[in-house]
Amino acid sequence: MTNKTTAEGTQLKQFLDTLFECNDLIELRCIETWQENDEQKSRVRRRYWLTKDAIYNESKLEELRSLNIRDAANIFFGVCPRPAKNCGKSKDISIIRCFWADVDDCDMEEAKKRVRETSLPEPSITVDSGHGVHLYWLLSEPLIVKGEKHRQEIQTIIKAIQQVVGGDHTQDLARLLRLPGFMNVKRVRNGVKPVACKIATIESEKCYPLDVFFNLVTKSEPEVKASVNANGYGDTSLGRALMRLDEASIGERSEVDFGACCECIKTGLNKEDAWSLVRNKSKFAERGRDYFESVWESASKEIQKGSLGKLIESSIPSTIDVLGMDENSNIVIWAKDVRRISRIPKLREVDTAAMVQIAGRKALKETEAKINEVKVAIAEASRKRVFYSNNCIGQGIRQIQEVDGI
Numbered sequence: 001m002t003n004k005t006t007a008e009g010t011q012l013k014q015f016l017d018t019l020f021e022c023n024d025l026i027e028l029r030c031i032e033t034w035q036e037n038d039e040q041k042s043r044v045r046r047r048y049w050l051t052k053d054a055i056y057n058e059s060k061l062e063e064l065r066s067l068n069i070r071d072a073a074n075i076f077f078g079v080c081p082r083p084a085k086n087c088g089k090s091k092d093i094s095i096i097r098c099f100w101a102d103v104d105d106c107d108m109e110e111a112k113k114r115v116r117e118t119s120l121p122e123p124s125i126t127v128d129s130g131h132g133v134h135l136y137w138l139l140s141e142p143l144i145v146k147g148e149k150h151r152q153e154i155q156t157i158i159k160a161i162q163q164v165v166g167g168d169h170t171q172d173l174a175r176l177l178r179l180p181g182f183m184n185v186k187r188v189r190n191g192v193k194p195v196a197c198k199i200a201t202i203e204s205e206k207c208y209p210l211d212v213f214f215n216l217v218t219k220s221e222p223e224v225k226a227s228v229n230a231n232g233y234g235d236t237s238l239g240r241a242l243m244r245l246d247e248a249s250i251g252e253r254s255e256v257d258f259g260a261c262c263e264c265i266k267t268g269l270n271k272e273d274a275w276s277l278v279r280n281k282s283k284f285a286e287r288g289r290d291y292f293e294s295v296w297e298s299a300s301k302e303i304q305k306g307s308l309g310k311l312i313e314s315s316i317p318s319t320i321d322v323l324g325m326d327e328n329s330n331i332v333i334w335a336k337d338v339r340r341i342s343r344i345p346k347l348r349e350v351d352t353a354a355m356v357q358i359a360g361r362k363a364l365k366e367t368e369a370k371i372n373e374v375k376v377a378i379a380e381a382s383r384k385r386v387f388y389s390n391n392c393i394g395q396g397i398r399q400i401q402e403v404d405g406i
Contacts, residue, residue, distance in 0.1 A: 009061060011199050012181035016052040018125060018204045019098060019136070020081060025049050027078035027088050029176055030067045034189045045073040049085040064182065072188040076176035079136075090151065093173040096143040098124070099158050099213065101167035102177060104132040108200050111135060111165070118164040119215055124206040127177075130184030130195035134177050135165065140207040145173070149236070160216035238263040245281035253282045261292075261299035271296060 020026060028048040034041050045067055054060060067073040079100055080093045103111050108126060111133040115123065125136040145151050151173060158171035170177070178184060183194040241256075241263040248256040257278070264274035275292055278284045284292050 009056070009181065012061075012179065013052075013056055014202055015125070015127075015180050015199055016055065018138070018202055019079075020052050021097075022053065023051065024081035025084065026052060026055065027082045027176075028055070028064070028179070029076045029078075029088075030064070030071075030073035031076060032071065032073050032189075033186050035187055045071055047088075049082055068182045068185065069194075072185045074185055075179045075182040077179045079175050079177055080173050088174055090155075090172045090174040091148070093151070094145050096139070096145070096154060096173065098139055099137045099161055100170070100175070100177065101135040101162045101165050102129075102132065102170045102175075103135065103165055103167045106133050106166070108133055114165045120161065120164065121208055121212055122203075122206060123201075124204065124208075125202050126200040127180050128196075128198050128200050129178045130197050131186070133200075135167075137161075137213075138204065138207040140209050143210065157213050157217055161213065164216060236267075238267045242277060242281070245278060245284075248282060257282050257284065257295050258299055261295050262303055265299055265303045 016026070026049070028046075028050065029044060030046040032043045032045055050060070055064075064075055068075050078088065079098065080096050082088060083092055083094050103114070106114075108128060111126070115135065121137065123135040124138040125134075127134040127136075143154060145154065155171045155173060159169070162168065162171060178197045180197050180199045182197055184197045185194045186192060188194055238260075241260040244256045245260055260278055260282075261274065264277065269277075274296070275289070278292065279289075284295075
């Protein structure tokens, strides 16, 4: 083994040790690139999903070096860990340990100058890619992706970083960048000379909290915090409710806690998922699970009441004028030219989540039977034989077809 090979292996280990944890799965993609008839062409020679220790294996390194030199394959790696083999799309990414920028046709001094002219902190890692510079900023805490909205907001921050330093559009979370310790063999078959991709600086102690990057985004800081930090629910009713848990004053907390539980139910979260979101916030953190159970029960009843009214109202044919509830919470129906003609006992209570699903998602069989009881009573009240199409119940839609004389 030559001194050069040893040095390259040391650089590679230092780089991967800084960016990844031991169990992180790293995607390596070996791609040949060339130009043909004024078109950029590429071919994936090999693809791997490996831990960093597996990459350090000498036989694996020799295999990668052979692909790099003999087959003119550029060695790229996925900046964000992959959750599993064959998962290499942005939608698959669940954890982000750093932010990055890819600056083409730029030397190291120019790249550092561009950073100094912005509000960005100094990069944790700088890499001379051969024909440009790669910049990395380590995060003091990894970002856990919770949903597509969250993913888009994180990518917005990365895009802003790249814009202020004049980088390429490489903000997608599945981004591949060149792995230092190998040669940049872009367009070698067109006669372009290979050049090393190598580390310029690594300062692993430079780790930054997320809010350092907020002022790069055109949104105000509170909006960015809500979008990126509110457990992936971003600028939605639930995301705002979760943010209010952190901001409520002493006298407001009970009301804010109740509102957060209501939003969790309306979003369709089950009780355990909701508890995981609120357990360390507001009065939930102080009073624990018993307090949460009490607030959840109250919120469930409130949501159920609202869902019930929407549910029955959506089933009223045009011959019915008014639907309401009397003092005993019985459903009362009035019809055209007929005084009060039907009184239907209130639907028996079922699981709150099921009621929410009926109102906007899907109906459980046991509750659908109760809906049909109401439909029959409405049909009798309107003195028509009414046939309802049930196949749309799950979408919160009641399609009504009135047929006379059958």
